Amino acid sequence: MKKDTIVANATPLIPSAVGIVRISGEDALKIGKQIFTLPQEIQERKAYFGKILDLDGSVLDEGLFIYFKAPKSFTGEDVVEIYPHGSVPVIKKIIENVITLGGRLANPGEFTYRAFLNGKIDLTQAEAIADLISAKTEKASKAAVRLLEGKLSEKINSLRETLLNLISLIEAEINFPEDVEEIDSQLIVENLLKVKKSIDKLVGSYKKGSLIKEGIKLAIVGRPNVGKSSLFNAMVGYERSIVSSYQGTTRDFIEETLKIKDIPIILLDTAGIRETAEYVEKLGIERSKQKIEEADIILFVIDGSQGFTDEDKKIYDEIKNKIHIIVINKADLITKPLDIFEKSDNIIYTSSVTFQGIKDLEEKIIEILGITETEDEIIINLRHYTLLKQAIEKIEKVVENIDFLIENKEILMLDLQEVLNYLEEIVGHITTEDVLGNIFSKFCIGK
Numbered sequence: 001m002k003k004d005t006i007v008a009n010a011t012p013l014i015p016s017a018v019g020i021v022r023i024s025g026e027d028a029l030k031i032g033k034q035i036f037t038l039p040q041e042i043q044e045r046k047a048y049f050g051k052i053l054d055l056d057g058s059v060l061d062e063g064l065f066i067y068f069k070a071p072k073s074f075t076g077e078d079v080v081e082i083y084p085h086g087s088v089p090v091i092k093k094i095i096e097n098v099i100t101l102g103g104r105l106a107n108p109g110e111f112t113y114r115a116f117l118n119g120k121i122d123l124t125q126a127e128a129i130a131d132l133i134s135a136k137t138e139k140a141s142k143a144a145v146r147l148l149e150g151k152l153s154e155k156i157n158s159l160r161e162t163l164l165n166l167i168s169l170i171e172a173e174i175n176f177p178e179d180v181e182e183i184d185s186q187l188i189v190e191n192l193l194k195v196k197k198s199i200d201k202l203v204g205s206y207k208k209g210s211l212i213k214e215g216i217k218l219a220i221v222g223r224p225n226v227g228k229s230s231l232f233n234a235m236v237g238y239e240r241s242i243v244s245s246y247q248g249t250t251r252d253f254i255e256e257t258l259k260i261k262d263i264p265i266i267l268l269d270t271a272g273i274r275e276t277a278e279y280v281e282k283l284g285i286e287r288s289k290q291k292i293e294e295a296d297i298i299l300f301v302i303d304g305s306q307g308f309t310d311e312d313k314k315i316y317d318e319i320k321n322k323i324h325i326i327v328i329n330k331a332d333l334i335t336k337p338l339d340i341f342e343k344s345d346n347i348i349y350t351s352s353v354t355f356q357g358i359k360d361l362e363e364k365i366i367e368i369l370g371i372t373e374t375e376d377e378i379i380i381n382l383r384h385y386t387l388l389k390q391a392i393e394k395i396e397k398v399v400e401n402i403d404f405l406i407e408n409k410e411i412l413m414l415d416l417q418e419v420l421n422y423l424e425e426i427v428g429h430i431t432t433e434d435v436l437g438n439i440f441s442k443f444c445i446g447k
């Protein structure tokens with residue numbers, strides 16, 4: 001079946017130095033030749049400078065033209081790229097003309113989808129492209145690039161091989177019981193545990209992966225007037241939140257994003273929690289409590305000059321089971337450390353006046369999250385995480401029931417096949433339309 005030829009801008013439609021229009025499909029070159037002045041014979045993968053023509057032959061712009069001959073292109077199909085200046089009307093006109101000449105506007109993610117269908121990239125690599133484009137920090141882009149380079153695929157493929165070997169041994173025994181040695185369950189268990197260990201490690205990296213990708217929600221919590229908003233401002237670096245000596249200054253929560261050691265942080269200033277609040281303040285306190293629920297870490301702030309009051313204690317009891325750091329603020333007003341918490345490693349003294357302790361607090365946040373530098377693969381994708389978890393669960397069941405399964409090799413086969421399927425789904429050897437639709441619909445046009 002002949003696939004239609006698709007076209008889209010590969011660069012955003014905003015005024016810029018240079019833009020790219022990408023055409024992919026069987027007619028890419030035929031169409032491209034009608035809208036660009038080229039020599040009679042052109043070579044593939046060579047940049048040509050020339051005029052970009054309108055359909056009436058008039059000149060739209062001058063630019064570059066590159067022809068990537070199938071299958072040596074991003075999509076694996078014939079691809080033509082036209083590089084005009086980054087002028088919005090020019091780019092739009094080129095696309096319109098390509099459509100008039102028989103092309104069709106690409107759906108979001110369709111170039112990448114074709115690269116996947118044509119075996120140029122696997123599913124994890126396609127997902128990596130989306131992650132790379134949307135990465136907000138260098139750490140996130142590095143993790144995505146490793147995925148794009150196929151590092152996860154390599155790992156998954158080597159695990160698949162181990163499973164396939166096991167499956168073929170068992171299959172041989174089922175089909176030719178006379179000719180092959182009986183497999184002992186020890187060997188199966190050993191191999192499965194080896195596979196499980198690798199998967200465990202990947203699964204364990206997901207928390208870090210999602211922190212790197214999505215950021216960390218940090219809520220500043222405490223009773224009124226302890227200096228939450230002052231701390232918030234000190235951390236974001238400007239007077240974002242209103243500070244005053246009046247209790248109940250912050251009514252609604254306030255959110256700002258910042259980076260600590262290249263990790264995106266969503267910092268929340270909340271209303272001081274107290275019981276004797278009036279109506280509007282009460283609404284704010286309700287919101288604070290809701291934000292506490294959603295936060296990854298709580299910065300529990302007390303006023304060092306007043307010590308640990310009964311009111312503090314009440315709030316502390318509500319948050320102490322969540323990951324938290326105790327911030328003893330207004331440290332400039334005290335001369336000796338408070339001896340209120342027996343022995344917690346998670347106490348930091350800060351002052352929003354002298355800025356003492358702010359750096360330590362930031363370091364403590366990173367330490368508490370356990371984000372250390374590693375070169376190991378990091379799972380940044382929920383789909384991968386879910387499938388890996390399912391694979392682990394199945395392996396555990398098999399190991400648990402190995403005595404039964406070794407006597408019932410057909411069932412054992414099916415179980416191992418199921419583990420294998422989870423891994424195949426990750427790289428995209430087995431997929432449903434739904435999964436693919438879901439993945440590629442998240443792309444932007446032109447990708």
Ligand SMILES: Nc1nc2c(c(=O)[nH]1)N(C=O)[C@@H](CNc1ccc(C(=O)N[C@@H](CCC(=O)O)C(=O)O)cc1)CN2
Pocket residue numbers: 020068071072073074081120
């Ligand atoms: N101009 C331009 N820049 C781009 C892209 C693009 O499509 N066009 N990309 C789009 O995402 C990324 C690069 N991805 C690409 C991947 C493969 C091939 C390619 O031509 N592959 C051939 C030849 C490989 C080779 O010579 O080693 C192949 O795989 O056969 C091109 C771009 C980022 N930069």
Ligand SMILES: Nc1nc2c(ncn2[C@@H]2O[C@H](COP(=O)(O)OP(=O)(O)OP(=O)(O)O)[C@@H](O)[C@H]2O)c(=O)[nH]1
Pocket residue numbers: 223224225226227228229230231242243244245246247248249250251270271272273329330331332333350351352353354
């Ligand atoms: N000396 C000193 N004063 C501080 C410090 N941090 C805050 N303050 C003062 O404490 C008062 C209350 O500060 P805020 O930051 O508004 O307190 P809050 O916890 O946000 O209060 P609510 O929004 O009412 O819950 C203000 O007068 C601040 O100037 C500090 O580290 N040292």
Ligand SMILES: [Mg+2]
Pocket residue numbers: 228229230242243249250269270271272
């Ligand atoms: Mg406040």
